[in-house]
Amino acid sequence: MDYILNPWPWYVSGPLITFVMALLLYFGKTFGMSSNLRTMCTIAGAGKFSDFFKFNWKDQIWNLIVVLGAIIGGFIAVHFLSNNNATDLNPTTIKELQNMGFLNPGATLVPNEIFSLNVLSSPKALIILIVGGLLVGFGTRYAGGCTSGHAIAGLSSLQKPSLIAVIGFFVGGLVMANFILPLIF
Amino acid sequence: MKAIKFLLVGIFFGIVLVKSEAVSWYRIYEMFRFQSFHMYGIIGTAIASGILFLQISKKSHLKSVKGVDIFVPKKENGLIRYIVGGIIFGLGWALIGACPGPMYILLGTGVWSMVIIIAAAILGTFIYGLLKNKLPH
Numbered sequence: 001m002d003y004i005l006n007p008w009p010w011y012v013s014g015p016l017i018t019f020v021m022a023l024l025l026y027f028g029k030t031f032g033m034s035s036n037l038r039t040m041c042t043i044a045g046a047g048k049f050s051d052f053f054k055f056n057w058k059d060q061i062w063n064l065i066v067v068l069g070a071i072i073g074g075f076i077a078v079h080f081l082s083n084n085n086a087t088d089l090n091p092t093t094i095k096e097l098q099n100m101g102f103l104n105p106g107a108t109l110v111p112n113e114i115f116s117l118n119v120l121s122s123p124k125a126l127i128i129l130i131v132g133g134l135l136v137g138f139g140t141r142y143a144g145g146c147t148s149g150h151a152i153a154g155l156s157s158l159q160k161p162s163l164i165a166v167i168g169f170f171v172g173g174l175v176m177a178n179f180i181l182p183l184i185f
Numbered sequence: 186m187k188a189i190k191f192l193l194v195g196i197f198f199g200i201v202l203v204k205s206e207a208v209s210w211y212r213i214y215e216m217f218r219f220q221s222f223h224m225y226g227i228i229g230t231a232i233a234s235g236i237l238f239l240q241i242s243k244k245s246h247l248k249s250v251k252g253v254d255i256f257v258p259k260k261e262n263g264l265i266r267y268i269v270g271g272i273i274f275g276l277g278w279a280l281i282g283a284c285p286g287p288m289y290i291l292l293g294t295g296v297w298s299m300v301i302i303i304a305a306a307i308l309g310t311f312i313y314g315l316l317k318n319k320l321p322h
Binding site for chain 2: 004007008009010011012013014015016017018019020021022023024025026027028029030031033034036037038040041044046049050052053061062063065066067068069070071072073074075076077078081082087089090092093096097105106109110111114115116117120126128129130131132133134135136137138139140141142143144145146147148150151152153154155156157158159161162164165166167168169170171172173174175176177178180181
C-alpha cells in the first residue's frame with residue numbers, strides 16, 4: 001500500500017502519463033488539455049467576437065469530460081491515495097524559497113503565500129494569479145498547445161513545431177524562475 | 186456510456202499528476218532552477234515511452250476504436266507563434282506552477298484560488314482569439 005500512498009517515482013509517472021495519451025489516441029481523440037479553454041470561450045459565446053471561436057463545441061465535449069475527471073482524480077488522489085508527506089525537494093531549493101519568504105516549501109502542493117484564499121486580500125497574490133492565468137491561456141493558444149499537446153504528444157510524434165514550442169516554454173520558464181520571481185519575492 | 190471512458194481517463198490523469206507531484210508549484214520551480222531531476226525524469230520518460238508507443242503502433246498499424254491508424258494530429262507550420270507563444274506560456278507556467286491540466290487537478294485537490302487562474306486563462310485564450318489575425322504566426 002505504501003507504493004500507492006507515497007509519491008510515485010518519475011520513472012513510473014512518466015510512462016503513466018504516456019498511457020493517458022495512448023488511451024485517448026486509441027479512443028480516436030488526442031491529448032491536449034488547453035483546447036478546453038477555447039471550448040469554454042465558445043460555450044460562453046465568444047464566437048460573436050472572433051471566428052476563432054466559431055466551431056461545433058459539442059465535438060469537444062469528450063475533452064471537457066476528461067477535465068471533469070481530472071478534477072475528480074485530484075480529489076481522490078489527495079483524500080484517499082496520499083499520506084500527506086511533504087514534497088521531497090532539494091534542500092537548496094527549500095533554503096532559497098525560505099529566503100524569498102515562503103514559510104513551508106513542499107509542505108503543500110502549492111505555496112499558501114500565493115494560493116491561499118486568505119491572501120486574496122493581498123493585491124500582490126491576486127495579481128500573480130490573474131497575470132499567470134492570462135499568460136498561460138494566451139500563450140498556450142498562440143503556441144497551439146501546452147505541456148500535454150506539445151511536450152508529450154507533439155514530441156512523442158517527433159514534430160518540429162512542438163520542439164520549438166517546448167524550447168519556448170523552457171526559455172519563458174527559466175526567465176520567470178531565475179530572474180522575475182526573485183524580483184517579485 | 187461513451188462518456189464514462191473519458192471520465193475514467195481524466196480521473197486516472199488527475200491521480201497520476203498528483204501522485205507524481207507534477208502539479209506541485211515547487212516541483213516546477215525546482216525544475217526551472219535545475220535543482221532536481223524529478224520533472225525532467227517525468228517528462229523525459231513520458232516522451233521516450235510516447236515515441237516507443239507511436240513507433241510500434243505505426244509499424245503494427247494499431248487502429249483506434251474508429252478503425253483508422255492511431256496518429257497524433259499534425260501541428261501547423263510556423264515559427265514565430267511557437268517561439269513567442271511558447272515563451273509567454275513558459276513565463277506563466279513558472280509563475281503559477283500550473284499548466285492547463287494541473288489547473289483543474291489542483292482545483293480538485295482543494296486549491297480554490299485555481300478558479301481565478303482558470304478564469305484568467307480562459308480570458309487569455311479569448312484575448313488571443315481577438316488578436317489572432319493581427320499576430321505573426
